[in-house]
Amino acid sequence: MIILYSFRRCPYAMRARLGLALSEKSVQLREIILKHKPEAMIQASPKGTVPVLIEKDGHVIDESLDIMKWALEGSQLLNSATNTMHLLIKENDEVFKGWLDKYKYADRYPEHSEVYYREQGEIFLEKLERQLTNSNRLFSDEYSFADLAILPFIRQFAFVDIDWFNQSKYQHVRDWLTNFIDSALFLKIMKKYPTWLESHQEISFPEK
Structure with a gap:
């Protein structure tokens, strides 16, 4: 699965979610708490900032504009x-x-x-x-x-x-x-989800 580490109020993470909301691509959203960053996210992107997208092959994209471009590839x-x-x-x-x-x-x-x-x-x-x-x-x-x-x-x-x-x-x-x-x-990108650290619930984003 494709994973996106995000923090709801971060403007950089909003960018990533906007791109995904307008694309046909979906990810497993992991909403994090910035004070308690998951070790798996840090291992993928040592700079420790959101958003972080991990593709199925393990390739990491950790710049918001690059995630937008990845999501919107081929779009008008x-x-x-x-x-x-x-x-x-x-x-x-x-x-x-x-x-x-x-x-x-x-x-x-x-x-x-x-x-x-x-x-x-x-x-x-x-x-x-x-x-x-x-x-x-x-x-x-x-x-x-x-x-x-x-x-x-x-x-x-x-x-x-x-x-x-x-x-x-x-x-x-x-x-x-x-x-x-x-x-x-x-409203779609700002929907509140439980934090992944607390629930470890895999949430599909954007929701269909």
Whole structure:
């Protein structure tokens, strides 16, 4: 069987589950607790982060974008991903994510205030706001590979201070995120499952 180690609230793991939910591929989902990582997962991927996908032949994929690509191989969603989309995802991962972490855990980074870290993250939000001016999604009215790769991180940023976010000037970004959170796709990937360590129950994902 193909195994996916995941943690429900992790944006990287959300990426993997989004790709799988849109594909015809299924895996055995192992929901873990980050403070008590299974030894089998660590043996497969010593860096100890989720998601981790283990194929039937033992091949390990432990980068979220690579799992998305594996799940969506041959699909129109992946085939239509442009260089511009990949550059936007790269900016999310290499620049925005760093400010997001400092904003979320500002007490660990006393060099600056929480507001300062939020303002640095807003530079990316402003870019997305402009991108969303003419369509409901980043590149059209349909979800692209970039939308699905970036939205979990925007959700995390928003919920650091949801009252601020809901009153912010980023109306298009807010609508984009709200539509995503209200979608059947998001509800599908965010279903709660018992942790694998407690139950050792093999759960098929996505459910048919």
